[in-house]
Amino acid sequence: MKRIVHIGIWWDKRRSPEELTKDKARVQQILSRIGMGSLFHPEQHYYDFHLEIGAKALKVLIDELQITPHLASSHIRIEHRYTQQELESAELLLWHPSNQAIEDDYYDFYAEGELHRDLYQRCLTCGARTKQIRDLIVNKALMRGKDVSWTYAFEVILSERVGQLFQEHGLAGFELRSVHHYRKPYKGEPTLYQLVVTNVLPPMASPPTEFEEKWPHRNQCEVCGRRSYFLKHTHYWGKIMYYEDTDVYYPHNVLERVEDFNRSAEYFGELRVSHPYIIITQRVYRLLREHKVKNWVAKPIYLVDWHER
């Protein structure tokens, strides 16, 4: 895995003329210390870099920014790039659509008054979904040529081809639910399916899986008991904050419980839209690639020897 840091340095044009002069000089100095002095232009107030963890220039840049942290861009993030070999040797992978082309259910989200029809039973206090009570009704035209999509509320929609692929190969751990068009049928209306993952895994191994600690009081509902997590993604180099999604770990013996499709016991995101993560096996990963299914991403999950403390 390569860890690529997306980082920028800049000066804030709204600062006083004296501060601005100092900041510009300092940015010029930092650029030259990381061997990028030729990039400097007095009218260009933002410089952005993609540097791999371990690169000398990155270390120098971060050390320099400890002295003047206000010159660091506000959104520094680390992207993980996996090799094909890493992806193909992972027994389990975290999987999700790479787009949210489909909007929410029309009669739940948009229709008001008499037309409104709930899609879910929800907790009246926090709004968390406790049960889906009917099929999804969406604007199917938005799926346009996609193989897989999320709805805004993180329901997974499959094209007919992908749904059939899963069924033909006898994959387990999920159900396909019908998806309907919100208006009259139209010419060429596609068949779509909702992927409902049914096999629930035991809890992740934590640690080493780390969760964000912020706002624990907002992430648990006292009425329905739903608790929702965020994978830890805020970290610091001294005074500089950056974002990096931490990896997911399961105990080795989870393999005795996996099916082709699985969902995490944990829910993630804001309570109202909190949803489990989807975990697939290597078999599903290969099937998706072999059949050139588009519009999804996967990353390896790590298995560890782990006993609950």
Ligand SMILES: [Zn+2]
């Ligand atoms: Zn609740």
